[in-house]
Amino acid sequence: MLGEITLGQYYPADSVIHRLDPRVKFVGTLTFIVALFLVKGFLGYVMVTLFLLGVIKASTVPFGMMLRGMKAIIFILLITAVFNVFLTPGEIVLVKVWKLTITREGVLQAVRMAVRLIYLVIGSSLMTLTTTPNSLTDGMEALFSPLKVIHVPVHEIAMMMSIALRFIPILTEETDRIMKAQIARGADFKTGSFINRIKNMVPLLVPLFVSAFQRANDLAMAMEARCYHGGEGRTRMKPLRYTAADRVGYLVLALFLAAAILLRIFGGGWI
Amino acid sequence: MQLELKDVSFIYNPGMVYEVKALEHVNLAIEKGQFIGIIGHTGSGKSTLIQHLNALMKPTEGQIFYEGEDIWGEKYDQKALRTQVGLVFQYPEHQLFETDVITDVMFGPRNQGLSKDEAKVRAVRALVQVGFPEQYYNSSPFELSGGQKRRVAIAGVLAMDPQVLILDEPTAGLDPAGRDEILEQIRFLHEERGITIILVSHSMEDVARYADRLIVVNDGKIPFDGTPKEVFSHYRELEAMGLAAPQITYCMHALKERGFDVDVTADTVEEARDNILKALGKPLPAPENADKKPAGKAKKSGRAGRR
Structure with a gap:
């Protein structure tokens, strides 16, 4: 869909x-x-x-x-x-x-x-x-790393970007699934007036936000469990x-x- | 024939690098009132198959008939079909969105065009049928436990009064007690309301216990389709597909290999016990327990339903 x-x-x-x-x-x-x-x-x-x-x-x-x-x-x-x-x-x-x-x-x-x-x-x-999204953010991080001198959190920004990019397909899939589940319950996302169509988005958006926050929480926990603490002293497996x-x-x-x-x-x- | 698939194929991303043949020339006929189990490893095409049954996915090739009518025919109303063929997705609690339980369950009936009062009657009936406790009807669905959320979500589909109920792994992520309760409720619905049940499961024990027909999906095809006993007799082939027979069937085969002359087809523990007693020449226990679907279990669920 x-x-x-x-x-x-x-x-x-x-x-x-x-x-x-x-x-x-x-x-x-x-x-x-x-x-x-x-x-x-x-x-x-x-x-x-x-x-x-x-x-x-x-x-x-x-x-x-x-x-x-x-x-x-x-x-x-x-x-x-x-x-x-x-x-x-x-x-x-x-x-x-x-x-x-x-x-x-x-x-x-x-x-x-x-x-x-x-x-x-x-x-x-x-x-x-x-x-790939990952190598793209790696590249950006490397290109912008001089900005670290003026205290721009380059690594953190790059990490946020790669997480955001990584989650686009996941959330797309999730949206697709919730959409189908609601269509199976008779929801209609395609027809009706503009106002109605916006109203009809509620059954899609609420579960999507709930799951996005849940995922964010889980990911933060998983990163902490692996001792992630930002860019300080972090090395790469495949340096550019x-x-x-x-x-x-x-x-x-x-x-x-x-x-x-x-x-x-x-x-x-x-x- | 209630549902019929004729030569159905489905291809994801046709003509691209990511092209995947999810279904290949599937033929299937489902009769009213059957309890069908569908098994297949992850990515075998089960989910694609069940989404075809209520017109959520359109086959790339082939036709699907509900009550003799082509569901992709020109004038066919797919929205009406979806109320006839209810589909409960995996982790259905992820689709809850309303501020309270009862309104969420009413969402389906309201979409069918019922009035608020009618929808409420349907919602209450569905919640009772899944054994959801009345005192939580007005609480937020997000505050409930996993098992209760699942019940609410199943009730959300059931409230539309479907003639066929498809459940995609309804017990995934539940504890054993929650799992048994949900499955018993499903069997209760099957027996009391006579609706056709299609249960997708990864548990061979569950499908052996509840289903009277078992469909195996592998690489978009259906290699086996028959009673659980027939299907599980091919357990070597099932293993090659990443599936298996119930543990107890292996036990029986092991007994036979050690020279104990016993009927190896048992797929539930109760049946295995009876077969062993028979082979030993001992009398069977009380007849009610000899049934494949033990009455003791059903009673337990009855209690859960009233709770």
């Missing part, structure tokens, strides 16, 4: 991208997002698209898996598109109805934002699809180490970012 949530869902495969160090992938995703919002002009979008397609191809993850994440943002996508179309001021007016005007700039802006949002989601789900492939990865990213900056400065034309 559920299971449409791709975020935090790892797609097991053995590809170049899967084998990359999580730090490279994290920095890579950030670089990609920055580049995505940096580029200007037709050529810029072509370059970003090619880069994205190249990484998708290298990851061997089926394209359909990435599109699954789209469902969640369709609503946001529509809203931004509508706002951009109607509220962007511009000189070339295409349509004018009552107080609403559609300008050429508005349409272009809407298309640009839509493309950016779609690429953003695909880019970040590419990271979560090719990296860069390989040659990771260095190549950084090089590719640097070139990509440089190209994006150059295209921002020199690549005006067209859009």
